[in-house]
Amino acid sequence: MPIDPVQAVAAEPRTAEIAWGHRDVQLYHLGIGAGVPATDPRELRYTLESRLQVLPSFATVAGAGTATAGGLALPGIDVDLAHVLHGGQRIEVHRPIPVxxxxxxxxxxxxxxDKTKAAVVVLRTEAADADGPLWTSDAQVFVRGEGGFGGERGPSGRLPDPAREPDRTVDRPVREDQALLYRLSGDWNPLHADPEFAALAGFDRPILHGLCSYGMTLKAVVDTLLGGDASRVTRYAARFAGVAFPGETLRVRMWQEPRRVRAAVSAPERAEAPVLADTVIDHS
Structure with missing residues (x-):
């Protein structure tokens, strides 16, 4: 079997040294739609090096996102990448990420x-610098056709939306070139750029990276409910419930709870088709 759960969990972790600078952070922020309007002081905190802060979702691309790819190469994991789907992402930041x-x-x-028809591999990446832990990131990766091995199903993680109207709803446009810009941060999957490859995957055009929607959603919540202060975010989790396309709109509905924001993201151009679900942002 391409996945040996016992061997995979018991395997020695892979370690790597990564580095980043303000240009990496600025490129990532531009890739998730920051900088519009270009001279808005609220946007300059994402784009101007002298005022720069770092959204915690930057952890997914720090070091060009090598940790997830490395996890899929661990002993006990031998899968066809065509059968792999990024199902969800969780990040816990232990302190603000430096510029x-x-x-x-x-x-x-x-x-x-074991989800019967698929296996879900949880890839955990921990990052630390000379001052201690920085972040812990969990990527939930679905591998179609690899279930049914008799393992635990694991937690469902499904969270119904609150039974009330959202406290805030904002629309965030996805530029036509959004995926082309986002992929410069390290995700070179042609699914997000090549129409012919997208057609082979069953799409009529390239789709937006799920982690781009993930970053755009966090920025929308930070800007709308957290006073634009990215350092207040302590944990961010979401499930990728559907796809978004460049040129569409992300509609982000938000519910405020004590020290927490719940969110749901849809594409209004496609009858509110879901994009992100089970979305939780914990904050100080």
Whole structure:
């Protein structure tokens, strides 16, 4: 079997040294739609090096996102990438991510769940610098056709939306070139750029990266409910419930709770088709 759950979980973690600077942070922020309007002081905190802060979702691309790819190469994991789907993402930040830094990442398979028709591999990456832990990132990766091995199903993670109207709803446009710009941060999957490759995957045009929608949503919440202060975010989790396309709109509905924001994201151009679900942002 291409996935050996026991071997995968028991395998020694992969370690790597990563580094980033203000240009990496600025490019990532531009890739998730920051900088419009270009001279707006609220946007300059994402684009101007003298005022720069770092959204915690930058952790997904720090070091060009090498940790997830490395996790899929661990012992016990031998899968066809055409059968792999990024199902969800969780990030816990232990302190604000610096604008420039170096860190050691440790990647391992934290769990393998049996969903009968698919396996869910939880890839955990921990990053630390000279001052201690920076972030912990869990990527939930669905591998179609690899379930049915008799393992635990794992937690469902499904969270129904609150039974009331959202406290805030904002629309965030996805530029036509959004995926082309976002992929410069390290995700070179042609699904997001090549129409012929997208057609082979069953789409009539390239789709937006799920992690781009993930970053755009966090920025919308930070700007709308957290006073634009990215350092207030302590944990961010979401499930990729559907796709978004360049040129569409992300509609972000938000519900405020004590020290937490719940969110749901849809595409209004396609009858509110879901994009992100089970979305939770914990904050100080």
């Amino acid at each position: 420039a830094g170096r860190a050691r990442t440790t990647a391992k398979v934290a769990a393998v769940h």
